[in-house]
Amino acid sequence: MADYLVTGGAGFIGSHLVAHLVDQGHTVRVLDNFSSGNRENLAEVAGSIELIEGDIRDAAQCMSACRDVEVVFHEAAIPSVPTSVDNPAASHDANINGTFNMLMAARDCKCRRLIYAASSSAYGDTPTSPKHEAIMPEPLSPYAVQKLAGEHYARAFYECFGLETLSVRYFNVFGQRQSPKSQYAAAIPAFVTGILAGEPPTVYGDGEQTRDFTFIDNVVHANVLAAEAEETHGECVNVACGEGISVNAVIARINELLGTDVQPEHVAPRQGDVRHSLADISLARKLIGFEPKVLFEDGLRRAIDYYASLVV
Numbered sequence: 156m157a158d159y160l161v162t163g164g165a166g167f168i169g170s171h172l173v174a175h176l177v178d179q180g181h182t183v184r185v186l187d188n189f190s191s192g193n194r195e196n197l198a199e200v201a202g203s204i205e206l207i208e209g210d211i212r213d214a215a216q217c218m219s220a221c222r223d224v225e226v227v228f229h230e231a232a233i234p235s236v237p238t239s240v241d242n243p244a245a246s247h248d249a250n251i252n253g254t255f256n257m258l259m260a261a262r263d264c265k266c267r268r269l270i271y272a273a274s275s276s277a278y279g280d281t282p283t284s285p286k287h288e289a290i291m292p293e294p295l296s297p298y299a300v301q302k303l304a305g306e307h308y309a310r311a312f313y314e315c316f317g318l319e320t321l322s323v324r325y326f327n328v329f330g331q332r333q334s335p336k337s338q339y340a341a342a343i344p345a346f347v348t349g350i351l352a353g354e355p356p357t358v359y360g361d362g363e364q365t366r367d368f369t370f371i372d373n374v375v376h377a378n379v380l381a382a383e384a385e386e387t388h389g390e391c392v393n394v395a396c397g398e399g400i401s402v403n404a405v406i407a408r409i410n411e412l413l414g415t416d417v418q419p420e421h422v423a424p425r426q427g428d429v430r431h432s433l434a435d436i437s438l439a440r441k442l443i444g445f446e447p448k449v450l451f452e453d454g455l456r457r458a459i460d461y462y463a464s465l466v467v
Contacts, residue, residue, distance in 0.1 A: 157184040159382070160224040160266075162211055162257060163231030164204075165192025167333045168272065168325075168374055172228055175375050177203045186211065186220040187231065196332055211253030217260035226382045227261050227269040229254065232302075236276060236427045239298035250301035258312045258320075268319040270381045271309045273391060274302040275326040275367070280429045285367075285399075287435040288324075288391050296427030306391050313389035321387040321443075323377055326395035326434045330371030330454065331461040342402060343368065343455070347462045350409050350417045360424035362403035367395040367434045370454030373447045380443040387442075395434030396447040405455075412459055 159176050163169040164185030169192070176183045177200045185197065188210040197204065209216035211231045221227060232250050233239070239246040254271070261269045278286045279293035294300045309320035327342070335344035349356040377394040381387065406419050439445035449457070 157182045157205060157224050159226050159228060160184045160186060160220055161228045161230060162186045162220070163192060165189060165194060165196050166230060167196075167330075168328060168371065169228070169230040170196035170332060171330070171371050172230065172375050172378055173197065173204060174200055175379065184220060184224060186216070191233070193332075211256055212248055214256045214259065217256040218263065221257075221260040221264035221266055224264065225267050227257065227266050228272075228378055228382070229257050229269055230272045232272065234298075236296045236298045237425055239296055239301065240426050243297040246298060247301055250298070251304050254305040255308060258308055258318065262312060262316050262318045266318070268321070268382065268387060269309065269312075270378055271305055271320060271322040273306050273322040273324040274299065275324050275393070275395070275432055275434065276429065277303040277306070277324065278429070278432070280431075284431060285397065285433040285435040286393065288393060288438050295429060299427070310389035310391075313387075319387045320389050321381045321384070322391040323374075323381060323394045324391060325374060326367040326369045326393065326432060328369050328371055328374050330458055333371075335462065342366070343405065343458055344462060346406055346409055347459055350406075350413060350415055351463060351466055353415075353417060355417060355420040356406055358402055358406070358419040358421050359428060360421070362406070362419060362421065363401050364428070365399040365401045365431045365433065367397065367399055367432055368405070368451050368454070369395045369447070370449040370451070370457070372449045372454075376448050377439065377443065377445050380445055384443045390438075390442060392439040392442055392445070393434040393436050394439060394445065395436055396450055397434055397436050398451055399431065399433035400451060408455060409459065412456065
């Protein structure tokens with residue numbers, strides 16, 4: 156019997172969630188195929204978890220992973236807008252078919268609840284700001300469409316089968332263990348490691364696009380609150396800080412904190428990227444009692460300290 160299953164538990168977000176749950180004394184099972192997850196992310200808790208090396212695209216493996224589980228945190232995905240543009244079929248298979256498999260398995264194994272990792276990319280470039288959950292989504296990329304489809308599936312599984320679900324829309328999560336190495340690396344790890352190395356960070360477009368950067372501790376906190384809520388009914392809630400900051404301002408602040416002056420290199424905007432993204436988190440406050448624990452400035456300092464510690 157496992158209190159919790161974390162799919163994608165060896166990934167950036169999943170591994171932080173696993174570590175927190177273990178630290179709180181819970182029994183935790185992890186399902187990961189290690190296509191992007193890292194075994195080192197689980198090294199500190201390896202003796203305290205049950206690890207299944209498997210793939211959410213395999214329905215039988217999803218069933219095995221969900222047996223005797225109370226709550227499923229579905230974090231596994233191919234989490235990249237550019238990857239979904241370059242290879243939409245692969246990302247569709249993981250993000251839609253894989254999510255469907257997990258919902259079926261959670262239903263059939265009589266899990267109490269499934270918490271789904273959704274994405275703010277579903278909003279697209281809707282002009283309303285801050286973004287609230289009642290806005291009509293306008294996804295601009297295959298990834299955004301896929302994550303939105305997962306939300307609808309999660310809601311339908313509550314309405315049709317009584318499986319308690321909640322979708323948490325993440326806004327630009329960053330923090331320790333987020334990889335800076337991929338060509339699709341998230342902004343903050345790429346910026347920090349580049350500036351530490353004296354290399355101009357690459358900025359897509361003019362850099363005046365804004366994001367609601369959300370430190371990893373806030374995402375873990377929101378997931379735990381979602382699992383512990385008295386009841387859920389297929390809702391979707393934003394998880395962020397409610398604080399918008401431009402890409403140019405992020406780079407300027409990194410330079411200030413490091414005492415450097417490494418200027419960015421601007422290239423053409425990427426397909427599927429949105430211009431502005433700022434969250435209204437009032438519904439998350441109401442439904443699960445969420446408040447951000449670490450605001451951007453503190454989170455950025457922690458991230459810089461982490462990446463600086465990796466420099467030999």
